[in-house]
Amino acid sequence: MSEPGDEKKLVPFPFSRSGLSRTREAPRNLGLTEMSAKAERSGRGAKGHWCSNCKGIWYSYFLECECPVCGRRG
Ligand SMILES: [Zn+2]
Numbered sequence: 001m002s003e004p005g006d007e008k009k010l011v012p013f014p015f016s017r018s019g020l021s022r023t024r025e026a027p028r029n030l031g032l033t034e035m036s037a038k039a040e041r042s043g044r045g046a047k048g049h050w051c052s053n054c055k056g057i058w059y060s061y062f063l064e065c066e067c068p069v070c071g072r073r074g
Contacts, residue, residue: 028054028057029057030054030067030068032060033060033062035060035064036060039062046060046061047059049064049067051069051072054067054069054070
């Protein structure tokens with residue numbers, strides 16, 4: 001079962017410290033909305049919103065419902 005040199009690839013956690021993931025199924029990080037970025041650049045504590053169009057999560061401090069990337073409301 002063990003072949004020499006047959007190393008298993010390390011799979012990163014879906015939510016690594018960088019906030020980005022290389023796994024195919026993990027959601028993309030779409031970043032903060034323009035309004036939220038002006039309020040707090042770090043994005044710390046912002047609420048995540050799923051965009052099914054972008055298949056990713058964008059973040060906002062406000063009650064926004066529009067994806068900052070594609071403009072889809074969800
Ligand atoms: Zn979107």
